[in-house]
Amino acid sequence: MRTAEIRSRFLDYFAERGHTVVPGAPLPTPDPTLLFVNAGMVPFKPCLTGETPAPWPRAASVQKCVRTLDIEEVGRTTRHGSFFQMNGNFSFGDYFKEEAIAFAWELSTKPVAEGGYGLEPERIWVTVHHSDSEARALWRRVAGLPDGRIVSRGDEDNYWSMGVPGPCGPCSELYYDRGTAFGKPGGPDADEDRYMEFWNLVFMQYERGEGHGKSGYPILGELPSRNIDTGMGLERMATLLQGVGNLYEIDETWPVLERAARLTGVAYGSDEDGDVRLRVVADHVRTALMLLADGTTPGNEGRGYVLRRILRRAVRSMRLLGHHDPALPELLPVARDLMAQSYPEVAGSFERIADQAYAEEEAFRSTLRQGTTILDTAVAKVRAEGGSSLPGSQAFMLHDTYGFPIDLTLEMAAEQGVTVDRDGFTELMSQQRERARADARARKSGSTVNTSELRTVLGEHGPTDWRAWDALTTDSRVLALLGTDGTLPVARTGDIVTVVLDRTPFYAESGGQESDAGHLTGASVEADVLDVQRPLPGLVVHQVRVTAGELAAGDPVHAAVDPEWRLGARQAHSGTHVLHAALREILGPGALQSGSYNRPGHLRLDFPWRGALSASARSEIEEAANRALRRDLPVDVRWMTLPEARQAGALALFDETYGEQVRVVEIGGAWSRELCGGTHVAHASQVGVVALTAEYSVGAGMRRLEAAVGNEGFGHLARERDLVSRIAEQLQAPRAELPDRIATLLGRLKAADQENQRLRERENAARAAELAAGSREIGGALLAASVIEGDGPAARRLARSVRDKLPQGRPGVAAIAARDGDKGLMAVALTPAARSAGLSAGTLVKEALQGRGGGTDDVAQGGGIPADQLDQALRKLTDTLAATA
Structure with missing residues (x-):
């Protein structure tokens, strides 16, 4: 069966x-x-x-x-x-x-x-x-x-x-x-x-x-x-x-395992290690398919990290089995065909799923090439020093810089007989997360309430009478005041507390829409509403700052949403739907929203796509969105069952939970039809304008669009117009001719840069020849040294040039110290004969700069000293060279 x-x-x-x-x-x-x-x-x-x-x-x-x-x-x-x-x-x-x-x-x-x-x-x-x-x-x-x-x-x-x-x-x-x-x-x-x-x-x-x-x-x-x-x-x-x-x-996993076995040439049942890896592939490919189908995208945190880890373990298992070509294009379609009978959406959205999965595999293949080399070098160093554990800082660097997951570092190190300082890695990760949390707290301060306290309130008073869809004000009663230590009897001026009301007009943050701002007023209190959340199903809570008077449980209050804030929020949320529909109209159904955020005047939308959008594509998307606004498409809200909504083609956010009846927001009927609990305008023209402000990558196979809407959108366009006007005035050219005029100027600048580079190279060659000719013998080697004004690259280039002009049959050392503002640095380059004589550029730099620097025996660089100590550093290098005689 x-x-x-x-x-x-x-x-x-x-x-x-x-x-x-x-x-x-x-x-x-x-x-x-x-x-x-x-x-x-x-x-x-x-x-x-x-x-x-x-x-x-x-x-x-x-x-x-x-x-x-x-x-x-x-x-x-x-x-x-x-x-x-x-x-x-x-x-x-x-x-x-x-x-x-x-x-x-x-x-x-x-x-x-x-x-x-x-x-x-x-x-x-x-x-x-x-x-x-x-x-x-x-x-x-x-x-x-x-x-x-x-x-x-x-x-x-x-x-x-x-x-x-x-x-x-x-x-x-x-x-x-x-x-x-x-x-x-x-x-x-x-x-x-x-x-x-x-x-x-x-x-x-x-x-x-x-x-x-x-x-x-x-x-x-x-x-x-x-x-x-x-x-x-x-x-x-x-x-x-x-x-x-x-x-x-079973029938939903075996064909994937069988396909993996054929690709790798490893017969299932012939080797226990091979069997384990084939089972990992069969399991992880199906898991990744289902996570991607439900809107999870690969990333470095939370759900995205779990998916990334699963995909990468599948790919690496295939490589360990001997298959070094891209594996997911061979395996993912097999899993799709197996699961589509029960979950048709995996077939309907497979283009999007495949784009994200294949992009992640390609990114991981690049990561493997870089990270494996670094890891192998680090393991070799640990062994050479007689150790058996890779430092946590090395594992963290692999994770943070190269995207090398810690589980992969653990596995690969274990395969080479080396452990990893997991505690050290965990501590560095904790520090990183704490910095992120501190940043988040700085943006949104306030108390954290114990969930059990909220359950008690919900049990005593029932769900909040929530009226954000059709009201800006309500006359309400305070059911509870809560702080970090539990129920509070009263909140006074300056206090930030969590308030539960019997009814509220405030929108609680959800579905990508930021919560409403506004005020609570009563006979003896004024308070600003800072944040609104729904921590438990049916319960809405308000984080407020008391600005005057006192607030206590049982008090009647007038709850009022800032009408300008609500209008901006409605424009931004409807604008997000419009932009999403325009995106799919221009790029196709694979450009499905996988995340969004909107607040008054601003929206952002994430979608799967491989590669940056061209300027013409961005222009077409923006035009399609604003065309819908000009047509003043009606915005309708309908309630229906979830199967009815799916039958009608309504798009659903993957991380939302829906009941028997769902709210469907339509803009222009089938043009934009999404399940949504947010607040919206009544007609598309009320959005005003959608002005794209940015488009960039937020991960392998994932792009982000940002846009300004409403008054902020018009303001953005006005600033762009003013900027173009200033440029036209400065160049004394009509606006229509600006692209050609700017291209001509850039061409001239490029030609001037090339000419300057040629002049610098001639000057550098002449100076290098002069320094090489003035070299002196120190400890059996020729030393050419000088102090220049410049940065690290300039010092390195000159050191190499001087080194190349020293007699190659003799040990030769070129040492260039450079003043970069008030900072000092040094570059050293050695001839082959100097290296054969046992000299090392890295050692000379470290000795001259008291350990600050490093590199190869051939070329090395260091810094970290004041510029006025460079002459002293060159004398130290000279003494070190003399001592080698």
Whole structure:
């Protein structure tokens, strides 16, 4: 049975039993504690924890998941991969243990001809929590399982919580006996390779308190509403039903592995190291495909770094297997064809996916060439000095300068028998991140509120009545004042606090749109709203600075958005949609927005593209955007179901989570149709103008456009007009002739520069000949030395020129000291005879400058001393040379 059919049978089975089939969420998740969805329940987390009411009493989904905590173990074991799919059925206060057990048993054992999976009942084992006698009794009664195939386990294996106060409960897991070929008998406790877990049932029935670990917390009591969360591993079930040895051999991964084996000439099963690398390739290519399809782009931080690491591990595994040509163009289309049956979007957006993946591979191939040479040199130096550990600073330099991931440095160093000072590297990375955080804090100061405090507020008062779409003001009541240490009784002049209101007109930052600015006023208080966020689903919080008076919980306030700010924000957000549509109109559907940011007067938009846009392309994009504004295209907002929106061709942001009903913003109908929760103008002409201000690279295969809109856009164009006017006035030329006139001037400047260079070379040659002729013998070598006015390159050029004019049959040293302002530096060049005599330019420079400098035996340079110490440095070099006699 193919994986796609296993998936559809699961959804059909639960749909027939009253479950709402909920589309899986994108892999990037807005949950601040996660980079990617890593379990089937993650999209349902707000419903399961009671933060928001569930829209359905029972639901079913197939959720894409990525787990990367143990990425180095991928391929080494055959039961775990970085990407997997979790089939889940959920109950929100509806059915409980008996029905969950009955559903799992029936679907697992029902004959294939009747819509089930046809597993043999006598080969199924289950585990239960040792305290859960109810589940044990149900397995006996519902499934007819004997006690011998019901295994009791403790908290570590069969008790679930999210690691924080909230819902918890016992679990029950289903295992299938694959037979003697896979291990020894005795059930899951004896061998979890032979007895493969394929389904986990979580019974959420208790509330836990504070504590650590799997069991270090109190149980506070029964939940008022009990829930069911189950997860059936799709790849695990495919392994069982397709009769293969492991998840790398199922229909959605094996063809990739097989293609990699053919490309490398390494037969799968012939060598354990080769098998591991082939499994890494099969897993990582599919994972990368799905991450790219959901909008993640390669980068150096967060999600982007995870994707970059996965892509690079796949490419490097192919190189270690002997394939040195580009690998992803051979492998990624195979993965696309396998996954498209269940996820049509991987085929529909494959041009964009491929562009990003192939650009990343090409960038990594260049990185490998540079970084490998540097790493090999560093390892050789460590060994020559009798060491066994690469300094953390070296690993950090490889990462920071050459984009060499630390995991790759660790792997390659280990292959050469050298460890890496990981602690030193981590410390340098921490310092770098702290600098970035400090910069962010400087831009947006304020208090950080404990999430548990916010959960309490949400539980007591319910969701915020949010009116940003249709209001600029509301009469509101303060529900809570919060600071870093918890609830505050009052906030006074100068305090920055977090305020929760019962209703608000303020837009909370999301979807790339910056939050609103404005004010809170009351009978005895005035406060500026600095930032607005949505830290929990349904809850809007305001960071405010009290400018006068006092503010306390329960106070009535008038909340007012700055109308000019809101107008600018609407113009910028609608302008982003317009620019996105214009981009796709000119460049094609592959130019799909992968990130955006907009605030009043300014927008930026990231999109996948290989190479810089030409001036004509930028002009066409800008013209297409402003043509839409001139046509005054209508801006309409419609609500529909997510499947209806997708059917209508609406574009979705990858890192947003959508409910049953979604908000679709259309500009000119199908010309621009996107899922969006932002604020927008009513007609395109209200944007004013879109003026492109910049276009540049933000990573391999990723470009960024920036634009000014509204009044700022007109201001930008006015400044450009004034600049052109000044240039025309200075050149005394009509504007239409400026390009030709400037080109003529640049040509003249270039010719003048070339002539000056020729004159400098003649002067340099004459001076070099003069210095060489005036050389004197010191310690058996000819020394030509001088102090000049100039920089490092000038000193180096003159030193080489003097060196070349010294008698080549004798040891010769050219030393040029240079004053660069108040700084001093020195360049030294040696003849071949001097090097043969044992002299070293690098050593001479270091001696002259007290260790400040270095280079090769041939040419070296150093600096770091005051200019008035250059004569002293030349005397030191002379003494060193004399001492070598």
